[in-house]
Amino acid sequence: xxxxxxxxxxxxxxxxxxxxxxxxxxxxxxxxxxxxxxxxxxxxxxxxxxxxxxxxxxxxxxxxxxxxxxxxxxxxxxxxxxxxxxxxxxxxxxxxxxxxxxxxxxxxxxxxxxxxxxxxxxxxxxxxxxxxxxxxxxxxxxxxxxxxxxxxxxxxxxxxxxxxxx
Amino acid sequence: xxxxxxxxxxxxxxxxxxxxxxxxxxxxxxxxxxxxxxxxxxxxxxxxxxxxxxxxxxxxxxxxxxxxxxxxxxxxxxxxxxxxxxxxxxxxxxxxxxxxxxxxxxxxxxxxxxxxxxxxxxxxxxxxxxxxxxxxxxxxxxxxxxxxxxxxxxxxxxxxxxxxxx
DNA sequence: GTCAGTGCAAACTTTTTGCAACTAC
DNA sequence: GTAGTTGCAAAAAGTTTGCACTGAC
Numbered sequence: 165x166x167x168x169x170x171x172x173x174x175x176x177x178x179x180x181x182x183x184x185x186x187x188x189x190x191x192x193x194x195x196x197x198x199x200x201x202x203x204x205x206x207x208x209x210x211x212x213x214x215x216x217x218x219x220x221x222x223x224x225x226x227x228x229x230x231x232x233x234x235x236x237x238x239x240x241x242x243x244x245x246x247x248x249x250x251x252x253x254x255x256x257x258x259x260x261x262x263x264x265x266x267x268x269x270x271x272x273x274x275x276x277x278x279x280x281x282x283x284x285x286x287x288x289x290x291x292x293x294x295x296x297x298x299x300x301x302x303x304x305x306x307x308x309x310x311x312x313x314x315x316x317x318x319x320x321x322x323x324x325x326x327x328x329x330x
Numbered sequence: 331x332x333x334x335x336x337x338x339x340x341x342x343x344x345x346x347x348x349x350x351x352x353x354x355x356x357x358x359x360x361x362x363x364x365x366x367x368x369x370x371x372x373x374x375x376x377x378x379x380x381x382x383x384x385x386x387x388x389x390x391x392x393x394x395x396x397x398x399x400x401x402x403x404x405x406x407x408x409x410x411x412x413x414x415x416x417x418x419x420x421x422x423x424x425x426x427x428x429x430x431x432x433x434x435x436x437x438x439x440x441x442x443x444x445x446x447x448x449x450x451x452x453x454x455x456x457x458x459x460x461x462x463x464x465x466x467x468x469x470x471x472x473x474x475x476x477x478x479x480x481x482x483x484x485x486x487x488x489x490x491x492x493x494x495x496x
Numbered sequence: 497g498t499c500a501g502t503g504c505a506a507a508c509t510t511t512t513t514g515c516a517a518c519t520a521c
Numbered sequence: 522g523t524a525g526t527t528g529c530a531a532a533a534a535g536t537t538t539g540c541a542c543t544g545a546c
Contacts, residue, residue, distance in 0.1 A: 290431060297470075354501065393503070
């Protein structure tokens with residue numbers, strides 16, 4: 165599915181959602197949806213705010229962004245993540261399911277795919293619960309930080325040993 | 331392993347961690363660890379703050395709680411979750427691995443166990459990454475909210491249909 | 497004695513809220 | 522016309538920071 169086709173489809177889904185739930189179809193809402201579906205990867209409200217001003221020459225307030233994002237989440241067009249300090253969002257229609265690995269040291273987030281994981285999680289039987297979507301976050305150290313930490317550890321060990329020998 | 335034994339063990343692990351990393355062993359830090367390991371389930375900083383005052387008659391500032399929690403996370407004695415608005419924490423030594431299902435409507439978080447999930451995730455091969463721990467969050471609707479939403483949807487549909495008929 | 501750790505309050509960041517103005521229906 | 526939305530600014534909530542004091546080493 166090409167880019168424009170996706171944008172048209174999500175627009176349609178959003179329209180349906182708004183109608184079905186008795187919300188108004190304001191130009192702000194569609195403009196926000198449009199920008200979000202032209203962003204690859206994660207974004208936070210602040211980034212979105214700046215992109216809106218930049219790309220669309222269409223200013224909306226942060227309050228509206230927060231309001232609209234909630235609608236988009238309920239319409240299953242956006243997912244919310246909470247790594248780091250501020251909430252991160254991501255489009256989710258026609259995106260391949262992916263998982264996140266987060267470096268606890270430098271905070272870097274990368275994505276990976278795994279058919280097997282996807283299947284097992286999707287098939288998990290839940291009691292008293294209707295699954296909508298899920299997030300798997302793998303925490304650990306990226307190669308770079310892992311190396312740095314080992315170095316630091318060694319250094320400290322040496323210092324400790326030297327103290328004991330004194 | 332009984333409750334007191336766990337507390338003693340984590341105390342020991344924490345002591346080792348502090349020594350190894352050149353941190354001081356302050357009474358505040360041990361008091362915090364102790365309280366955390368007497369809490370079942372999730373807690374946030376505010377709850378912890380109040381529990382400290384209540385149960386221990388030992389007041390520590392929020393700043394110290396934040397500082398200490400970071401140490402405990404690095405020592406692998408506590409994990410951080412980010413559902414809802416404030417960060418949630420949880421003891422993790424000698425806790426069975428479990429996953430979380432979160433109701434997107436009422437925010438209720440419940441836990442479940444799954445050997446299969448645990449194995450598959452633990453065995454996932456990651457590129458350039460050293461896995462420390464992971465979190466799986468399943469989002470959806472709990473039975474109660476699911477029912478409520480269906481009702482609301484029906485009501486709105488009826489209203490929409492009535493309008494069209496007018 | 498020294499410096500990491502603490503308490504406190506102020507600062508900062510992110511998100512929510514109240515209200516007047518606007519506009520989709 | 523009416524009520525749902527928006528923008529703005531103020532407030533709230535959560536977390537971090539700076540500084541003087543304390544106490545673990």
